[in-house]
Amino acid sequence: MSDPPARAPVVAPVVAVIGGGFSGLLTAIHLLRREPRAAVRLVERAQRFGRGRAYEAGANPHLLNVRAGNMSAFPDRPRHFVEWLAAQGEPAGADSFVTRSRYGDYLQGLLREEIGDPDRAGRLLLEADEAVALRRVGSQWRVELALGRAFEADACVLAVGLAPPADLPGAEAAALAAPAYVPDPWASGLDDLPRGQVLLLGSGLTMVDLALALAAPDRRLLAISPRGLISRSHGPTRPSAAPEGPLDTARAALATLRRHAEAVGWREAVDSVRPATVAIWRAWPLAERRRFLRHLRAWWDVHRHRMAPAVAARLADLAADGQLTIGAGRLERLGWDGHGFQAAIRGRGEGKAQAWRFDAVVNCTGPSGGLPGGSALLADLVGQGAVRADPLGLGAEVDAAFRALGADGRPTPGLFAVGPLTRGAVWESSAVPDLRSQTAEVAAAVLACLERA
Numbered sequence: 415m416s417d418p419p420a421r422a423p424v425v426a427p428v429v430a431v432i433g434g435g436f437s438g439l440l441t442a443i444h445l446l447r448r449e450p451r452a453a454v455r456l457v458e459r460a461q462r463f464g465r466g467r468a469y470e471a472g473a474n475p476h477l478l479n480v481r482a483g484n485m486s487a488f489p490d491r492p493r494h495f496v497e498w499l500a501a502q503g504e505p506a507g508a509d510s511f512v513t514r515s516r517y518g519d520y521l522q523g524l525l526r527e528e529i530g531d532p533d534r535a536g537r538l539l540l541e542a543d544e545a546v547a548l549r550r551v552g553s554q555w556r557v558e559l560a561l562g563r564a565f566e567a568d569a570c571v572l573a574v575g576l577a578p579p580a581d582l583p584g585a586e587a588a589a590l591a592a593p594a595y596v597p598d599p600w601a602s603g604l605d606d607l608p609r610g611q612v613l614l615l616g617s618g619l620t621m622v623d624l625a626l627a628l629a630a631p632d633r634r635l636l637a638i639s640p641r642g643l644i645s646r647s648h649g650p651t652r653p654s655a656a657p658e659g660p661l662d663t664a665r666a667a668l669a670t671l672r673r674h675a676e677a678v679g680w681r682e683a684v685d686s687v688r689p690a691t692v693a694i695w696r697a698w699p700l701a702e703r704r705r706f707l708r709h710l711r712a713w714w715d716v717h718r719h720r721m722a723p724a725v726a727a728r729l730a731d732l733a734a735d736g737q738l739t740i741g742a743g744r745l746e747r748l749g750w751d752g753h754g755f756q757a758a759i760r761g762r763g764e765g766k767a768q769a770w771r772f773d774a775v776v777n778c779t780g781p782s783g784g785l786p787g788g789s790a791l792l793a794d795l796v797g798q799g800a801v802r803a804d805p806l807g808l809g810a811e812v813d814a815a816f817r818a819l820g821a822d823g824r825p826t827p828g829l830f831a832v833g834p835l836t837r838g839a840v841w842e843s844s845a846v847p848d849l850r851s852q853t854a855e856v857a858a859a860v861l862a863c864l865e866r867a
C-alpha cells in the first residue's frame with residue numbers, strides 16, 4: 415500500500431477500534447486518557463461490550479486461570495482488580511481465583527467509568543455492530559458496518575481476537591455437519607449435547623473447561639492430543655531472578671530454563687522469564703521461532719498456562735472416577751452414520767489406528783491463527799492487500815509498532831493490530847498480564863502515528 419497523500423493535520427483524531435473485548439476496550443481507554451482531543455469509536459458485534467470471548471456474564475462457573483493479583487487491567491496499577499473486588503464488598507486475596515464472569519463485570523465497570531467521566535464525555539462512542547470492511551479513502555479509513563452504516567476514522571485498530579478452532583483434519587463433511595459435533599465450544603450452547611461417550615479433541619485449558627462443564631455420571635469423556643500433555647496447576651511461588659545463561663536459541667533457552675528450574679523450582683523459572691519473553695521472541699530469527707513451535711510449544715504452554723488449584727483437583731477427581739480419560743493420540747478419521755460418530759484414533763507410538771464410537775465430539779483444539787479465519791473483515795483486508803498472515807500462521811503480521819503489514823511487506827498506513835492477532839510478532843499475546851502492557855503500547859503507537867500525520 416502506498417503512503418497517504420499530504421493532508422491537513424488531524425486536530426481531533428477519530429480512532430476506530432474493531433472488537434470490544436479486553437484488548438479493544440483497554441486500547442480505547444489508553445487512547446482517550448493519553449490524548450484529550452481523541453475520539454474512539456469502539457465496534458463490537460456481540461451483545462455486550464468489554465467481555466469478549468472469555469468473560470461472559472451469567473451463570474458462568476469457570477474460574478480465571480490467573481490469580482486475581484495478576485489480573486489488573488493496568489500495568490502501572492497492579493492491585494487495581496483486587497481493589498475493585500474489595501470496593502464491591504467481595505474482598506479477595508491476591509492469590510485467589512475468581513470467576514471469569516466477575517472479571518467481565520470488572521471490565522464493564524471500566525467501560526461505564528470511561529463513559530461517565532466528564533473528561534472523556536462524548537469521546538467514546540459504542541458501535542453495536544459488526545465491521546465488515548475497511549476502505550482507504552484519501553488519508554482516512556471508512557469503516558463499513560454489517561447493518562449498512564459507515565463512518566470515517568483517521569486510524570483503525572484491529573482488536574478482533576482469534577479465529578475459532580480449525581476444522582479437524584480427517585473429519586468427513588457429514589461429521590462436521592452432525593448435530594452432536596461442536597466446532598467451537600465458546601460459540602455454541604452445550605445443554606443439548608448427548609450423554610454417553612464424548613470425544614474432546616485437544617487437552618489444553620479449553621478441554622479442561624469442557625470436561626468440567628460436561629462431566630456427568632452418564633458421560634464418559636475421552637480427551638486426546640498428540641502428546642496428551644495437560645496444563646499444570648498453579649501453586650505457591652516466590653519471585654525469582656531471571657535465569658543466567660544463553661537464551662538465543664530455543665535449545666539454549668530450554669537448557670538454561672531447566673538449570674534454573676532445578677535451582678528455584680519450575681514455576682519460578684517459567685515466571686522469571688515471562689518479562690523477557692517478548693524480547694527473546696523478537697530476537698529469534700524465523701527458523702528459531704519455528705523450531706520452538708514444533709518442539710517446545712506444547713511443553714511451554716502446559717507450564718505457562720496453568721489451572722487454578724481447585725480446577726486441577728476437580729479434574730483429578732473426574733479422572734479417578736473414570737469419567738475422564740486423557741490420552742496421547744491423533745484422530746485419523748471421523749465419520750457420522752446418522753446416530754453416532756465413528757473415529758479412527760492412532761495412539762502415540764502405535765502403528766495402527768483403533769476404531770472408536772462416540773455420541774458427541776467437541777473441538778477443543780483452541781483458536782486457530784490462520785487468516786482470515788472465517789472473519790469477513792479480515793478476508794476483505796487480506797483481499798485488499800492491507801493485511802497479510804504472519805509467516806508462522808499465528809495471526810496477522812505486524813511491525814514493532816503493531817502496524818499491520820500489507821501484502822507488499824510495508825506497514826499499511828493507519829492500520830494497527832492488538833491482542834492475540836499479533837502472536838507472530840511477540841508470541842505472548844493472549845493473557846491479561848501480557849495484553850495490558852500491549853494495549854498501552856498500541857495506543858501510544860497509534861497516537862504517535864497521528865501526531866506525525
Ligand SMILES: Cc1cc2nc3c(=O)[nH]c(=O)nc-3n(C[C@H](O)[C@H](O)[C@H](O)COP(=O)(O)OP(=O)(O)OC[C@H]3O[C@@H](n4cnc5c(N)ncnc54)[C@H](O)[C@@H]3O)c2cc1C
Binds near residue numbers: 468574600
Ligand atoms: C475461555 C477463555 C478463558 C480465558 N481465561 C483467561 C484468564 O483467566 N486469564 C487471562 O489472562 N486470559 C484468559 N483468556 C485469554 C483471553 O483471550 C484474553 O485475556 C483476552 O480476553 C483477549 O481479549 P481480546 O479482546 O484480544 O479478544 P476477544 O476476547 O476474543 O475479543 C474480541 C472481540 O472482537 C469482536 N469482534 C471480532 N470481529 C469483529 C468485527 N468484525 N466487528 C465487531 N466486533 C468484532 C468479538 O465479538 C469479540 O468480542 C481466556 C480466553 C478464553 C477464550
